[in-house]
Amino acid sequence: MHSVAPSVLAAAVADHPGFLSPTGVEIAFVLVGLTTLGAAVITVTTRQLVHAALWLVVALGGLAVEYLLLTAEFIAWVQVLIYVGSIVVLLLFGLMLTRAPIGRSPDADSGNRWIALGVALASAAALVWVVVDAFRTTWIDLEGPAQGSTAVTGAFLFRNWVLPFEALSVLLLAALVGAIVLSRKHDTDTAVRRDTAVRPDTAVRPDPAVRPAPDPADRRGKEEQS
Amino acid sequence: MNDVSDVALRLAIVFVVFLVAPLLVGQTEHKVMAHMQGRLGPMYAGGFHGWAQLVADGVKFAQKEDVVPAAADRRVFQLAPAVALLPYLLVLVAIPVGPGDGAVGQVIDAGIFFVLAVMGIGVLGSLMAGWASANKFSLLGGLRTAAQLLSYELPMLLAAASVAMAAGTVSLTGILDAFEWWWLPWQIAGALVFFVAGLAELQRPPFDMPVADSEIIFGAYTEYTGLRFALFLLAEYAGIVILCALTTVLFLGGWHGPFGADGLGWLWTLLKTALLAFVVIWLRVSYPRLREDQLQKLAWTTLVPLALAQIALTGIVKVAIN
Numbered sequence: 287m288h289s290v291a292p293s294v295l296a297a298a299v300a301d302h303p304g305f306l307s308p309t310g311v312e313i314a315f316v317l318v319g320l321t322t323l324g325a326a327v328i329t330v331t332t333r334q335l336v337h338a339a340l341w342l343v344v345a346l347g348g349l350a351v352e353y354l355l356l357t358a359e360f361i362a363w364v365q366v367l368i369y370v371g372s373i374v375v376l377l378l379f380g381l382m383l384t385r386a387p388i389g390r391s392p393d394a395d396s397g398n399r400w401i402a403l404g405v406a407l408a409s410a411a412a413l414v415w416v417v418v419d420a421f422r423t424t425w426i427d428l429e430g431p432a433q434g435s436t437a438v439t440g441a442f443l444f445r446n447w448v449l450p451f452e453a454l455s456v457l458l459l460a461a462l463v464g465a466i467v468l469s470r471k472h473d474t475d476t477a478v479r480r481d482t483a484v485r486p487d488t489a490v491r492p493d494p495a496v497r498p499a500p501d502p503a504d505r506r507g508k509e510e511q512s
Numbered sequence: 513m514n515d516v517s518d519v520a521l522r523l524a525i526v527f528v529v530f531l532v533a534p535l536l537v538g539q540t541e542h543k544v545m546a547h548m549q550g551r552l553g554p555m556y557a558g559g560f561h562g563w564a565q566l567v568a569d570g571v572k573f574a575q576k577e578d579v580v581p582a583a584a585d586r587r588v589f590q591l592a593p594a595v596a597l598l599p600y601l602l603v604l605v606a607i608p609v610g611p612g613d614g615a616v617g618q619v620i621d622a623g624i625f626f627v628l629a630v631m632g633i634g635v636l637g638s639l640m641a642g643w644a645s646a647n648k649f650s651l652l653g654g655l656r657t658a659a660q661l662l663s664y665e666l667p668m669l670l671a672a673a674s675v676a677m678a679a680g681t682v683s684l685t686g687i688l689d690a691f692e693w694w695w696l697p698w699q700i701a702g703a704l705v706f707f708v709a710g711l712a713e714l715q716r717p718p719f720d721m722p723v724a725d726s727e728i729i730f731g732a733y734t735e736y737t738g739l740r741f742a743l744f745l746l747a748e749y750a751g752i753v754i755l756c757a758l759t760t761v762l763f764l765g766g767w768h769g770p771f772g773a774d775g776l777g778w779l780w781t782l783l784k785t786a787l788l789a790f791v792v793i794w795l796r797v798s799y800p801r802l803r804e805d806q807l808q809k810l811a812w813t814t815l816v817p818l819a820l821a822q823i824a825l826t827g828i829v830k831v832a833i834n
Contacts, residue, residue, distance in 0.1 A: 336643055340588065343636065360682070363625035371632025371666060378639050379658035387587045388646050436622050436682050 311428055315355050326410030330402075333390040339377045346370050356426065358434030522618070523605070532602050534749035535566045541749075541793045542566075548797045551593070569742075576738035581645035584735065593736070593743035597636025599630045600750040607757050608685045608769045610778040616685060623684035624672050627758060630766045633694060634714065635661050635749065638722070641744070642732035653731020656722040656804070660712055663811035664719075669711035670819035671702040674826045688766045696765070698829060701824040703763035705815050710755040712807070714748065716792060718799035721807060755780070756788035764788075 325344035331336050353362035396402070426433055441453060494499040542565060546553025558564025580589055606623050608616035620626045635657060642654020676682045678699060679690040712719040723731040733744050760766055764784050767777030802810065 334586075336588070359620070360622040360625065362631045363622050367625060367629035369633060371629055372662070375635065375639065375658050375661055378636075378643070379655065379662065382639075382643060382651060382655050382658065386643055386651075388644070390581065457624070463656075483595070497693075 309428075311355055316354060318348050318351045318355065322352065332376060333392070333395075335381055335391055336378070336388075337385050339374060342377070343370055343374050346374070354435070356434060357428060358439065360436040360439050361434060513783070517575050526605050527601070530604050533753045534746055535795075537749045537752050538745075539563065540789065541796075544790065544793045545797050548794075555658045573688065573738055573742035575624065578740060579735070581646055581735050585644040585646070588640050588644035589735075592637045592641035593740045593747070594637075595640060595830050596634050597747040597750065599634040600754050602630050603613060603627050603754050604757075605751075606684060607761060608688055609781050610768060611688070618686055624676055624682045624687075624762075624793050627684070628672060630667060631713070631751075631754065632661075632665065634637065634751070637744075637747070638715075638732045641736065645707065645732070645735040645777070647735055649728040650732050650734050652728050653722045653734070656728075657732060659804070660715070660719065660722060660807060663685060664709040664712040664810055664815070666764045667705050667811060667815035667819045668713065670816070670823060671706035671709065672762060674702040674819070675699060677823065677826045677830060684761055688761060688768070691765045691768055693765070693768070696763075699763050699822070699826070701818050701825075703759060705819045706763065707755070707759050708813060709811075711792065711795070712811070714751040714755060716748070716752070717796040718802050719799055719807065721804060751790050752789055753785070756785045756792065759788055760784040775784065805824050 325341045325348060329338050329341040329345055332341065344364065350362040350365040350370075353359075353365060367458050543553045543561070554562030554565035556562055557568040561643045580586055603626075605618050606620045606626055607617070608619075639654050642650045642652075642657065645651075675687060678695060679687040681687060681690065689774045723733065728734075733741060736744060760781055765780075766784075767781050769777070769780035
């Protein structure tokens with residue numbers, strides 16, 4: 287990170303304007319940041335499960351606005367597209383499919399909350415340390431041409447960070463294949479499960495190795511029913 | 513001062529279009545559906561062929577009592593219609609109507625991503641409504657909405673990515689500037705995928721399982737009355753306008769036409785959008801509702817492979833040209 291970032295950012299760096307007399311963008315940045323932080327804290331502390339997911343939308347949206355304020359338009363919209371549009375919908379889907387009571391859930395708490403707080407603080411400290419160490423007093427000139435436009439982001443990503451990018455895509459592909467493997471039913475397993483489902487009173491589970499293979503026609507009929 | 517008045521004027525125009533265009537589509541739907549079914553449709557309101565029917569509907573909705581169920585989650589319930597409607601207003605700002613920077617509400621660098629991202633937020637409104645209503649049918653509707661969205665978002669994105677590859681830019685105005693007539697046959701598979709996936713995202717027939725009135729009453733909107741219900745309906749028709757305009761811009765060349773590209777470009781955009789909106793209505797009249805397994809099968813076994821094939825084709829042609 288040290289070797290690459292300064293050379294690329296050199297063009298974007300303006301003179302250090304100082305922390306006093308902040309510009310409008312800087313004030314907006316801090317305000318949106320506080321809102322995001324607040325929404326994130328509510329997300330993890332609220333006792334209402336679905337409200338937590340909805341506050342997460344606010345937190346992720348706030349983050350997208352921060353990217354926008356730093357002129358990284360492409361990243362901002364991808365953030366909204368992936369996180370608000372897909373991840374949160376997936377979360378809500380999961381909640382509705384399993385348990386989504388209206389009102390407070392008294393058991394929506396975990397004994398691990400203090401450990402979680404410790405881990406969160408530690409990772410936040412690590413991130414802040416890395417960012418501060420990497421950029422120090424570098425300032426981005428927000429007035430000039432956009433430093434985070436799609437073209438700039440693309441060139442930066444595929445010139446300097448192409449190896450991590452590819453490594454990440456391989457990781458995601460592996461996760462995808464893993465999910466498919468896990469969700470595939472094995473033939474013997476399903477045969478046993480269906481058998482017990484039909485006769486719930488059977489005390490002894492039939493041994494799949496001994497049982498004769500089920501008639502394919504019979505199996506097709508059952509699949510259509512279920 | 514000039515800048516401020518310019519921006520204000522643009523936003524005002526976008527707002528007026530946002531209010532009028534969905535009503536036009538709605539009225540067209542009334543009449544077109546009626547004639548396709550051998551009826552006349554609204555004939556009295558306003559005198560001439562019932563042109564004021566939707567205005568009358570609006571007055572009726574405004575007079576109705578605004579009911580919130582006792583067991584509902586009040587705040588989320590009341591917020592949901594706004595979450596469903598406002599994203600479409602934002603999207604409309606970014607859609608170019610004619611050539612040049614003057615015919616678009618606001619030029620956005622990453623236009624495709626902006627449009628698709630913000631459209632995705634609108635669906636959160638349906639999910640919030642479905643959950644907060646404290647009604648089993650509504651919850652089922654919300655679940656179906658989410659399931660549908662999860663599977664159709666991917667082909668829609670892939671189809672849009674194909675156009676971005678072809679044009680070499682993700683800006684909507686940039687795509688239109690790069691458009692050539694032979695993109696039409698080149699990107700036709702992507703266009704079909706985009707349009708069908710968009711219909712599914714809007715929950716329009718034949719993808720209206722989430723609101724299936726004969727099974728789960730009206731899905732997530734069962735408990736809504738009065739103006740809030742009207743807002744959901746408006747969101748649906750605004751969605752049709754947005755989807756048709758987007759398909760026009762991405763795949764049909766927007767303001768490009770056989771003639772009159774200089775002064776009448778905006779007319780081509782409107783004409784193509786109106787034609788697509790007619791197709792949306794036509795599909796509602798002609799196709800029965802898809803079952804859940806048919807929905808998922810269509811998305812994963814037809815649309816996704818088709819979109820991937822389109823991307824491969826786009827890549828091959830692009831490399832061959834260069």
